[in-house]
Amino acid sequence: MKNLTKRQEEILNLIKAHILDLGFPPTRADIARSLGFKSPNAAEQHLRAIEKKGFIKILSGASRGIILNDNENDQIPVIGLVAAGGPILAEENVEKTIPRSNNLLSNDIDYYLRVKGDSMVDIGIFEEDLIGVSKSANTKIGSVIVARINNEVTVKTLIEMSQNKVVLRAENQEYDDIIINPKVEELAIEGSCVALLRESI
Amino acid sequence: MKNLTKRQEEILNLIKAHILDLGFPPTRADIARSLGFKSPNAAEQHLRAIEKKGFIKILSGASRGIILNDNENDQIPVIGLVAAGGPILAEENVEKTIPRSNNLLSNDIDYYLRVKGDSMVDIGIFEEDLIGVSKSANTKIGSVIVARINNEVTVKTLIEMSQNKVVLRAENQEYDDIIINPKVEELAIEGSCVALLRESI
DNA sequence: ATAATTACTGTAATTATATACAGTATATAG
DNA sequence: CTATATACTGTATATAATTACAGTAATTAT
Known part of the structure; x- marks a missing residue:
């Protein structure tokens, strides 16, 4: 085009x-x-x-x-399982798209991410929920963020962030904190979670 | 009209x-x-x-x-606090409305209800969440329903329903089951919960 | 009982609209 | 240097579309 x-x-x-x-x-x-x-x-x-x-x-x-003709910029992708390696928004990860004009939530959502696992249940984020992720919203201590650690994508709360120590916490007592030295392990903060959709209860 | x-x-x-x-x-x-x-x-x-x-x-x-001409049927009301007495959808309860065309979730949603309290946190329904309520979706045992007991509106899981005993359960161990004899107390099942929106995390 | 509303057929005129053809002029790509 | 793209004017025409007028017939409201 x-x-x-x-x-x-x-x-x-x-x-x-x-x-x-x-x-x-x-x-x-x-x-x-x-x-x-x-x-x-x-x-x-x-x-x-x-x-x-x-x-x-x-x-x-x-x-x-x-x-x-539908412009792709007007569509918000829904990301399912993220293949290891490659960017989150790679085409093979896109489960479906939603017209931006239909989005009821914050207009600062770059994509929706389908939640896997139960590591965030204590703050009401359940498996299969769709999390609205903003790449630009500022991530501060206490924010729920989408992080990529050694090529694996995860959703956690940001607890501490300094030059050689980053602490991510699951909101579920059964999980331990994740402590990373970003100088040793590969860490990228992909965005922060600003909204949630649950398609069935 | x-x-x-x-x-x-x-x-x-x-x-x-x-x-x-x-x-x-x-x-x-x-x-x-x-x-x-x-x-x-x-x-x-x-x-x-x-x-x-x-x-x-x-x-x-x-x-x-x-x-x-925009038909009011094409707007989904968002219900905040429900005033005692009177119907849920009474005008004074409507916080705002959302064009149905913008609704990403089930098209069987009659209104959104803003959640008050923490009685359903164990299944990830938190205070201030918006629950999509369907009046027509069939309510069966295990469904999360919107009920009105003696003019008070509440969201609970339907556990048992017979002619003279209805049991509603909060999804939070700190709350006891609500056991009602519909022949004695006034009970109306307003609808069942089919989706959820969280506007901020 | 009479008027108004609903639900059409059939014809035709006016206007709205797409679209072809013939130009002019400048900028950009191979 | 020449073809192609951009950005228009100007005229003309076939056809798309609205819309008026004249009917018929059944149903519903007053």
């Missing part, structure tokens, strides 16, 4: 705004009017270019027959 | 399905074709009737200019 030019992006945004506002796409004339074109054909040709680049589909003969 | 006739509802559903499918409303001819009318005017007149009843707005002169 090639990149749109500035003008083409402007037109795509106009189409999206029109749909959001009125519930249906604009006509060529609508677009021309909005952008000051003196010919509807200017809009027509832009639409063809945008279609060629894969962002829309034009239905021939149908008035307002512009279909937006 | 008057009720639609069967036929009018059929047409409104057709419009919604068309929008969901293609992203824009159907023409009069589309509607006529779908329902087997031999004249587009049949569709036109139905649309006028549906508009008169307040379900849509027709933009004159615009092709496919049908705007759906």
Whole structure:
């Protein structure tokens, strides 16, 4: 999918705004009017270019027959089991995706992670729950974080973090604290947990 | 807002399905074709009737200019504290509403209920969580249900249910079972819990 | 009993819309 | 240097679509 030019992006945004506002796409004339074109054909040709680049589909003969092709940025991936090695968001880990427009929770969620195991039950995070993870939300002591230790992904509470000692705690008395020297073991903090979904009770 | 006739509802559903499918409303001819009318005017007149009843707005002169008026049925209420007496869904209990189209979870959710107290922590239902409640989902032994006992609303697990004995259990050892004789005390089962949302961790 | 509503057929006109064709001009890629 | 892409104007036309008008018939409200 090639990149749109500035003008083409402007037109795509106009189409999206029109749909959001009125519930249906604009006509060529609508677009021309909005952008000051003196010919509807200017809009027509832009639409063809945008279609060629894969962002829309034009239905021939149908008035307002512009279909937006789902942009992947507008989808939140749900990550199931994370394969060892490789990034969390690698395609093989994506169980399904959820349109961002349908997300009821914080709009700072980069992905949902399906919980495995019972290490966080004491704070109400159960196996099969979906945790909303933000890569940008700041992780401070006490935050529930997604960490990767020697290529294994885990969800734990961050208890202590200094240059040569990081302590992660399971919220379940049956588990011991995980104490890591990040200079010896490979440790990456992938994000922090900001919300939770349970699809069945 | 008057009720639609069967036929009018059929047409409104057709419009919604068309929008969901293609992203824009159907023409009069589309509607006529779908329902087997031999004249587009049949569709036109139905649309006028549906508009008169307040379900849509027709933009004159615009092709496919049908705007759906937001139906309140398409909003899922979030119920905060339930005032004693009166129905759960009474307006004063509604904290906010969520467009049904944004609901990621089961589409059988009639409302969300904000959890008060810690009586269900052992199965991961915490204070301030939002529980998705279905009025129609069948409640069987073992289901987590929303019950109303003598005008007080509570969330518990249904353990036993016979003509003169109903047992509800808190999922927290510190609480005793609630044993009710429905012939003596007022008991209503409002629905069963089918999903959970936690807005912050 | 009479008017209004529902539920259509059938025809036709006006307007809305897509879309082809012929240009102009500039920028960018091979 | 030449083809291709970008970004338009301007005109024209076929067809898509709304919408008015004239009916028929059954049902429902007053």
